[in-house]
Amino acid sequence: MGATLVAFCPVLLEYMRRASAAGITHSVLFANFHQDYAAANLSVARLVKRFPRRFFGFAYVHPVRDKGRIFRMVQTAVDAYGFVGIKAHRKDARISREVCEAARAYNLPVLYDIENELATVDWLAIHYPDVNFIIPHLGSFGESWRAQTALLERLESYPNIHADSAGVRFFDLLARLIERGGARKLLFGSDEPWLHPAVELAKIRLLKLPHAQEQLILAGNFLNLIGMERPGVVAC
Known part of the structure; x- marks a missing residue:
């Protein structure tokens, strides 16, 4: 979930109301696109500190800048802010070895939006098999069925590649992901403020999975990736 960091974030407050109404207890928080990610990460850290029982922080980095x-x-981000992951976006720049090596050094998962660049997934899996990568939107926020379908093969083949469910309109692909890769390969995502968390959560519920599998998607997989186990958490 991205947050626009404006005067105590009215967008964030609205998200918190929506999430609470949907039964979402914890969320991943990171900056939106920004000219200075160091400053943006500090703003996120202040919010995480203010709501430590509500948010997990991810450090946003620009691979080139x-x-x-x-x-x-x-x-x-790790030592001073207590952040538990890294975020990067292809719209900024293609992910770099420096980002991956920082993730490896601190044993952090990387949430990387590939913007349909599937070859990057192969590169990440092959060169950094000990780093966990989360590919949001099943690889395409632009709803490319071909790209999302092609990512299914990679989720099945590469142990360190995972996907999130935010904005995936082709419901059958979520079901196929579970069939082919298992529930441990999918993380629930809301992509607030762009999407409504209750709508995104409903998609997971409609999969009608066994309770244990549903809980993996809603919280367990994320908590495992950050090295934490906390029963009863529904994170997005």
Whole structure:
């Protein structure tokens, strides 16, 4: 879930109301696109500190603009802010070795929007098999059925590649993902403020999975990726 960091975030407050109404107790919080991700991460850290029982923080980095300081940014995010993951977006720049190596050093999952660049998934899986990557929107927020279908094969083949469900309109692909890769390969995502968390949550409920599998998608898989187990958490 991204947050626009404006004067105590009215967008974030609206999300919190929506999430609470839907029964979502915990969320991943990171900055939206920003000119200075170090400053944006600090703003997110203040929100996480204010609501420590509600949010997990991810450090947003720009693979090109932040080149040479990514390790330092991640170190600050982990040691000073208590963040538990890294976020990068292809719209900024293609993910870099520096980002992946920082994730490896701190044993953090990376949420990376590939913007349909499936070859990048192969590169990540092959060169960084010890780093966990979460590919949001099943690989395509633009609803490319071909890209999302092709990602299913990679989810089945690569142990360190995972997907999130946010914005996936082709419901049958979510069902096929579970059939082919298992419930452990999918994480629930809301992509608020762009999407409504209750709508996204309903898609998971409609899969009508056994309770244990549903709980993996809603919380367990994420908590496992960050090295934490916390029963009863529904995160997005």
